[in-house]
Amino acid sequence: MNENYQEILSKLASKASLKQSIYRSTAEVFALTKTVLSKLGSKLHHDYTSKDSSVEINYKENNQFEAQLKFSGDMLMLSMHSNVFTFDEAHSIFQTSYVKADESLSFCGAIYVHNFLADSIKYNRLADEGSLIARILVNKDKHFVVEGEGALGFLYDDLATNIITEEKITDILERSILLCLNADLILPPFAQIKDVTLHQKQSLIAASGYPTGKRLGYLFNSEIQQNNTL
Numbered sequence: 001m002n003e004n005y006q007e008i009l010s011k012l013a014s015k016a017s018l019k020q021s022i023y024r025s026t027a028e029v030f031a032l033t034k035t036v037l038s039k040l041g042s043k044l045h046h047d048y049t050s051k052d053s054s055v056e057i058n059y060k061e062n063n064q065f066e067a068q069l070k071f072s073g074d075m076l077m078l079s080m081h082s083n084v085f086t087f088d089e090a091h092s093i094f095q096t097s098y099v100k101a102d103e104s105l106s107f108c109g110a111i112y113v114h115n116f117l118a119d120s121i122k123y124n125r126l127a128d129e130g131s132l133i134a135r136i137l138v139n140k141d142k143h144f145v146v147e148g149e150g151a152l153g154f155l156y157d158d159l160a161t162n163i164i165t166e167e168k169i170t171d172i173l174e175r176s177i178l179l180c181l182n183a184d185l186i187l188p189p190f191a192q193i194k195d196v197t198l199h200q201k202q203s204l205i206a207a208s209g210y211p212t213g214k215r216l217g218y219l220f221n222s223e224i225q226q227n228n229t230l
Contacts, residue, residue, distance in 0.1 A: 018104050018140065019084040026109025026138045029164050030080040033111060033136075034067045036169045037078060040177070041069045068121070074180045075118045076173075077130070081110040085137075093145075098160035105159070108137035113148070113173070115180040117212060128212050131183070133176045138164065146172060149179050185212070 041059035049057060061067040069076045086107045087093050099106045113134040120128035134148030142164045146156035152175055156162050 014104075018107060021140045022084045022107055022109050022138070023082070025140055025142050026080060026084075026111065029109075029136070029138045029142060029144070029169075030065075030078070030111055032164070032166060033078060033169050033173070034061060036166060037067060037069050037076070037173055040170070040173060041071075044071060069177075070118050070121075071177065071180075073118050073185075075116045075121055076133075076177060076180060077112075077114040077116060079112045079114070081112070084109055093159060096160060098143075105139050105141065105143070108139050108144075111136040111138065113176050115176075115183070117185070120212065125212065133179050134172060136172065148176075151175060152179075 038059045038061075041057060045057040049055060055072050057069075057071045059067070059069050065080045065082065067078045084107055093099055093106055094103075112132060113136070114130045115133050116130035117128060119125070120130070131149075134146050134152045136144055136146050137159075138144045139159065143159050144156065144162050144164055145159045146152050146162075152172065155175075156168070156172070162168070
């Protein structure tokens, strides 16, 4: 065997097999995360809809890589990326003794937690914006870190000590739901949206309605003009 071919075999052993192992670990964690979200949905449905049946709470698994929990006007969406990643070489994780001892521990699978408006999904408003609430990064040994909003930005930031458990996943999802509920849909200033051409209005209605998001409010005038030029 020549030198290049031997290097290919070595890379397959050090990278390809590693990434397959990480993929399997992430898939197992994602399965647990879906189970926890389903349990949360059932518990919320039982404890709250008896008080107000107009508030819809339900869990749905869309496919192997996506699941969602609808609670009133919000949708919490879980998704697992099918690929494996490592961090930028300047990332502080490479300064930890945990990763210095074994750099393969820096490779992670990714699980995303997004918040969308429930109506965005219901009416298929493809231009609507959602928000990334958290990103759960899982290595081959099921150690993890969370990057996210609020307390999720610092509570689970130590890859060496954070090991996946149902209790920790429950805490992450409960905090994610609270972040959704605490973020309200804000009306844009009236002056910003008062002028609109008939073409803009008809185009929006034909496309599925006014593009909407919690931080966005909804697009109508100047933003539409800017988007139409892109």
